[in-house]
Amino acid sequence: MNKIYNPTADSWASILERPTKTVNDIEGTVKEIFAAIQKDGDLAVAKYTTQFDGVSFENIEVTTAEIEAAIASLPADLKDAIALAKANVETFHKVQQTTRVSVETVEGVQCWQEKRPIQKVGLYIPGGTAPLFSTVLMLAVPAKIAGCKEIVLCSPPDKQGNINPAILYAANLCGVTKIIKVGGIQAIAGMTFGTNSIPKVYKIFGPGNQYVTVAKQLATQFGVAIDMPAGPSELLMVADDTAVPAFVASDLLSQAEHGTDSQVILVSTSKSMMDAVENEIQSQLEVLPRKAIAEKAIANSKLIFVENDEIALDLINEYGPEHFIVCTANNDFYVDNIENAGSVFIGNYTPESAGDYASGTNHTLPTNGYAKNYSGVNLDSFMKSMTFQKISEKGIQNIGKAIEIMAEAEGLQAHKNAVTLRLAEIKKRK
Amino acid sequence: MNKIYNPTADSWASILERPTKTVNDIEGTVKEIFAAIQKDGDLAVAKYTTQFDGVSFENIEVTTAEIEAAIASLPADLKDAIALAKANVETFHKVQQTTRVSVETVEGVQCWQEKRPIQKVGLYIPGGTAPLFSTVLMLAVPAKIAGCKEIVLCSPPDKQGNINPAILYAANLCGVTKIIKVGGIQAIAGMTFGTNSIPKVYKIFGPGNQYVTVAKQLATQFGVAIDMPAGPSELLMVADDTAVPAFVASDLLSQAEHGTDSQVILVSTSKSMMDAVENEIQSQLEVLPRKAIAEKAIANSKLIFVENDEIALDLINEYGPEHFIVCTANNDFYVDNIENAGSVFIGNYTPESAGDYASGTNHTLPTNGYAKNYSGVNLDSFMKSMTFQKISEKGIQNIGKAIEIMAEAEGLQAHKNAVTLRLAEIKKRK
The missing domain is CATH 1.20.5.1300 (Single alpha-helices involved in coiled-coils or other helix-helix interfaces)
Structure with missing residues (x-):
């Protein structure tokens, strides 16, 4: 952990710098796969699935039988947990519904704005070690509320040609219209151009590794919209002596376990809190299954001491964190004045994992400083606003x-x- | 004009195809200029201004004296017209203001969504033959209402090193915080990286030629957001025998005069209306100052006859026009069921030019089929939504x-x- 005391404002930019990634070496591969899938469709998709996922099979669309098997296989307590999370996500995204906004600007000139659903959307859910069924909820629930007609979900198959049952269960529960076993660049290319098996969509949502990120960027050159540019997940926490060191440490660690490139920052007006958190991190870290990952992220983390809340706020607004946890005696000050953040977590009993899973807010958020100019995924992400005038x-x-x-x-x-x-x-x- | 009768649905895609543009040859130039400005700042900006605009001068920021001269030079009736347009744009964008959306998803879990302004925005206003001061209103008025702190406007200088006074007048009136005499790729690069004279911004808005469009795309790779991808302007009109042929022709021509690549489409359930419009276009075209441009666009335009409103609607939704004018006996049917359009103009007394200037709706709209997945510029374009939770x-x-x-x-x-x-x-x- 890097402890920094009273950094001067002109050093903030370098202290808060995120690791830059070069995408040039990936871009060639992504373009090649896009060209192949644009030309050869499903044939090329199958080729890359064999190459990257090490598996080949005939029918890449998930069948009703597979979904039924997934439903049967899932433990009841997990189903209950998903049901609760889904209900909360629904509640929060339903209150975001807006009605038509109408005004007569001058007599005889009626103008109005209405939001209508994007008809065809594609959701990408990564595979790998952590089956992100929670992301299915975060994307499919608002898509359904928005009224999107076609909700396509792509996720990579495992070595047996299957998608994790929790992902299938959540997708089916949330009204996804088609689930396709395809991952990575080939999934994004497939939804961009459309193939016999993969529907062409108008907007692509969801997280992914560097390849998926570059593929989504390339998709925008072919008329497809994307939710937002992606980067490594990040958390900035501000805590003073009113915070509980063990809680603070647990939140920083829950961010750190995402990946070795996760960004973890603690800003504090209390040196003793910083020290206490540092100790707590060491002891909690020991027992984590993903210790190896979290350890690396923690090594790059920063504990920054500043003299007062005003300086802390300026520094935080300069950074624009994806996740921002506030545990201070002065929470309202931060909440009222934060200008750049994806999602804000307030108080000792609001861990980031609440927003990741079940509070109701969306966990698909702008990283990499994009909180300065992008919204997190919300109901409007699945709609476009149109204007009307009648004179x-x-x-x-x-x-x-x-x-x-x-x-x-x-x-x-x-x-x-x-x-x-x-x-x-x-x-x-x- | 190309008249097409009862096209089968499988031919729609080719009939409605927009001219594709290759940007590969431009991309190299754009990347080169970006690299130079990232490295050399104002020095490189000056070099390209000399090269592309054929003028060089010291101070690229517009001074108070220049603004005062512009105010003094503008005719009173134009000032009055701008005032009226500004008032209507303000009225329409103010009613788009939303309050915080809050809900207790379960007892003890309070979640809310708030929109906060993007702090620094950049507005690009093209130069050339048509000084688009109307676009200044369309971008600066909502930026101001949103509460953006820094509103930077870039527009290319003429051969004398000046910006058109109407642009300066409108920018000053609408609260633009800084006006910079710089155009094209160098303006977009300047706002992306920041130079001594040009502030770095978080989001860039505004129209432009192919170079500006490619530059805006490239800007997104450096963390800047943009309003939307751009393409040639387009109008689709649906008219039956209740429409007035002279009005229909005048609307099609007002689209055609934008550029030789403008897209102009008339869909009709009446063959006699199509013929009458064709005749009207010929006679109105003769007296237009921009006849040479409009003539070329009209030559590529399409008049499409279909049997009924249902078929017309399907075809229009497939196209997703930027501007959509509805003049039929069945207007409500179209208004209620249109899924993809930027802005909709209803009835015989609602010409597209009303929305371009003074009805109050925004004229910065998705072209090129982007109405399927992008909103036109609106108040939310200048804000980002953040979520909060307190448990x-x-x-x-x-x-x-x-x-x-x-x-x-x-x-x-x-x-x-x-x-x-x-x-x-x-x-x-x-």
């Missing part, structure tokens, strides 16, 4: 002159004509 | 068990520990 004869008479003058000043005569013709016709009739 | 002892007791089970099933023991520790501490105390 009466009276209305065009009210704004027509202004349009004519502005169009002429911009040198767009035909724009002006469209109004002039209408005004003349109204005048002639009257 | 009480009771709350963590209510959801703790579910978190423990899910975290364990995902193999994330430290996530589980963060809850277990808290539950144990509560139990011990009680």
